[in-house]
Amino acid sequence: MSYTAPVKDMLFAIEHLAKIDQVAQIPGFEDAGLDTAAAVLEECAKFNEGVVAPLNVEGDKNPSAWKDGQVTTTPGFKEAFRQFAEGGWQGLQHPADFGGQGLPKTIGAACVEMLNSANLSFALCPLLTDGAIEALLTAGSDELKATYLEKLVTGEWTGTMNLTEPQAGSDLALVRTKAEPQPDGTYKIFGTKIFITYGEHDMAGNIVHLVLARVAGAPEGVKGISLFVVPKFMVGADGSLGARNDVHCVSIEHKLGIKASPTAVLQFGDHGGAVGYLVGEENRGLEYMFIMMNAARYAVGVQGIAVAERAYQKAVQYAKDRVQSRPVDGSINASAAIIHHPDVKRMLMTMRAYTEGCRAMASTAAAAYDAAHHHPDAQARKDNATFYEFMVPLVKGYSTEMSLEVTSLGVQVHGGMGFIEETGAAQYYRDAKILTIYEGTTAIQANDLVGRKTARDGGQTAKAIAAQIEKTEGELLASGTAEAKAMARRLAAARQAFVDVVDFVAGHTKASPNAVFSGSVPYLMLAGNLVAGWQMARALLVAERLLQAGQDEAFMRAKIATARFYAEHILVKAPGLRDAIVEGADSVTALALDAF
């Protein structure tokens, strides 16, 4: 088995950290308790381990290929996607009204992780479709919903997000794609979009492009952007496919990683104009786009966790198999499997602790999402929405940044073999590199964290989280074990570092934006480090309690050991980040531009 889904760890997080029992008290989620979670995860594991994971290496060796405007995906992808659709996996978190299963994100996020561990390239197609579904659910007219949603939710068709243009990457104010209103209420779309993931492929009957464009006469900048549906094939009133729309894939990119996922350049309107349907109101495209983006940002964070988990599993396997050198403690008087060497353990523990910490963070964030959207109490919805919004840049930014370190360590554990492509460890290293870039670079996430999530409310949300962390520190001290005390100490230091930074950010963003934004990414890294560490602290407390109750001793001991490692080797980075942010801002911008 090249991938074994970490179902036990996922269920631990879902049960004890995300508290699925509370999610299951929300109307509509009554059947979505722990038993359902366990059943869905088992089924999901079976599918991804058996069907999707085996295609991962093949996708890297034999990527999507473009010819005359057509894209042929890796052999096996099309069939696997059919199985994915027929299994109902695309619709897991989407409303039953449109053919979905209506499960909470608390469960769905674990399934998304499995799919991405199995095959990052394959998983991107459903990931983008989810974004299109979210946008249509939120802002689509009844007609658009009726025409497109069920097809997307059932995986019969797939969706894309068309934001980027050659001159407009992170800066959507520069979008130039035009939309000309037509007498029949439709629009004609003209322009070029780049970096369109699964912008063209052969895995589904139709592709539903969600496209940002500017209606003639719209205001300059982001306030003049509208969102359109542009189907690859026109759709008849009866849902039948009609003529080819005027959107064409003119090339796909040659990339460092995720090679199986076609990254398309799409040309709209070269033959008279692509037919587009306005989503919601004109000039509100950016707002709707953020709905897609927020869903996608969380999902990309999960991709980071997923590729880290896969890299970890591969490294552990190699470390147990590869025999090389005697252990330094003399415990074995011959060359031994390299997992006996302390530095190999350190690397594997680093990989494991990061992965479990970020998984726990993402899982608790998912529960907040469910409550934010479905809780019957308005205040609970608001509080959870605030918490979730704070988490999105951390889940996206921190989980993907850590995945770069984890996949690099994965290669390192393999030594020289890691550098040989056939070994497979290098693929994760290459694949992961896109995660800190797409759906908003780490710097963009950090801007969001600084501006909208911290400065705007004067640091209130951040401070409230710090207060909750302080409470956990109290529980750790009350436990009094060596592990809990070690965790409490490092957690407190990291929390204090975080509070200092929050004060700095809240106090200076307006007056000294350069100083604050000079430390925005380090702030994100500190916040992510702390929040993931906090979840490991909560996990440690749960594991100690269950261990005492005699439950699953090996698992609980491993959780405690991993949490302590996180505290002593990862949380310890926090004070240094604080110093760099609060006391080192000037040196970021001191160099004269022409001295670079």
Place this chain on the structure above:
Amino acid sequence: MSYTAPVKDMLFAIEHLAKIDQVAQIPGFEDAGLDTAAAVLEECAKFNEGVVAPLNVEGDKNPSAWKDGQVTTTPGFKEAFRQFAEGGWQGLQHPADFGGQGLPKTIGAACVEMLNSANLSFALCPLLTDGAIEALLTAGSDELKATYLEKLVTGEWTGTMNLTEPQAGSDLALVRTKAEPQPDGTYKIFGTKIFITYGEHDMAGNIVHLVLARVAGAPEGVKGISLFVVPKFMVGADGSLGARNDVHCVSIEHKLGIKASPTAVLQFGDHGGAVGYLVGEENRGLEYMFIMMNAARYAVGVQGIAVAERAYQKAVQYAKDRVQSRPVDGSINASAAIIHHPDVKRMLMTMRAYTEGCRAMASTAAAAYDAAHHHPDAQARKDNATFYEFMVPLVKGYSTEMSLEVTSLGVQVHGGMGFIEETGAAQYYRDAKILTIYEGTTAIQANDLVGRKTARDGGQTAKAIAAQIEKTEGELLASGTAEAKAMARRLAAARQAFVDVVDFVAGHTKASPNAVFSGSVPYLMLAGNLVAGWQMARALLVAERLLQAGQDEAFMRAKIATARFYAEHILVKAPGLRDAIVEGADSVTALALDAF
């Protein structure tokens, strides 16, 4: 120009940190003062910028190819290597007696950096040849020297290092290649070697393999390993090439990076035995091999600096060209070049500070090497040798680890374009990943630092370096500028962290090897961070002095700004590393093996 050699920064380090004037007082180096250094570096820059750098992308797109035992290198490599040889670059640091130029390493190391910045894959061929030359100079018989040295030093032939076998990577005790003594004093070699860089190619008339093998009846383990010369073509008494020897390249690897450099599997003795000539005495192969390795380890450290420099230059270029979003401080009321964004500056400054810090560290180490080998005073030779030996694992380990971060940031600065192979930033990211692995992984360097370089002398050498650093802190405080005080503060904290760790290592390696080796790589990272930071502190002091003297204001201001950035954003990591090493050892090894 795709690469511009940083001649000014190199000469600054050579003059003010490595103190070339002192090197030029050593007998034999009288002509190797600053003027010579400047002349050589200018010439070297011209050659590498013009001839070697343009082949870098081509080598990645069109790597070495194997067919029927022959390896064809990238078009242009052969011709460029002839120019390299004819320019005398191979012999730069080698004795004039054998056709070299006899220049000090203080100058040579800068030339090695340029060659590697220009083209990491190309530079590997001379790098391995240097190792073979060192081994023959140290342990070769007069006959071997007469037959091989001049051909190698002039670049007519090239050399290789044959250590690794499928079952013996880091663990040379497992070497199984056999050497059978023949009546004529030669040996017949039988076995398989893997990962042999430039083990077969078309760039030179002959290839001189230095091969580790076991003479029949030799002791088990590393004490039974001998070193042999095995030429690809037999060499006649008159130096003419004769029959093909029985060593054949059966395949080359498909790698993540450095694709242009052929990584060969060599089969010795499939047709009766390859003729080998013993180097030095039987069973002393490991000792000689370490001579090659130490030279190569330093050079691989320089490779890290080199690829970091190249990645930095490319990122700066992109950041100055790419227009995207308004600056947060409102200084420009339109989308601006991304270098105006604080986080882009932070990334570029991180890349720059790491690169300059490691360059300064390598340059001072090179001067110590020159004194260690050539100083007329025995005590000076000994002291410098001790210092240099301490530096080797830092130059190798720290400079290569930082190159992973720097090349990753290089991709990140490019955003989505960084992930597209045609952009070129991804190549540096892929190429760099081998540097922390070959010539001894970072863990192997760290073992060396812990065992031979720290524990063996009870931490004396390390403490002596700490004392020198404390002296620099005093000079910084005496200067009293804001930059010098900021540097002094961070340097002192890092130095204290280092001393704590040295005490821990010296005090516990024997009794608690697992605890110490659990922190060996973090110790290496802390030591490298500190020593590179110390050199930046020295550089800061020099730059302040020269600035006052009115010398090259822009350069000196940039040096001061970069040094302060190093202090406030890189040195600040040191205390966290200390905590992880000294207080976090147990959590590295706490997890049960079967829980991984």
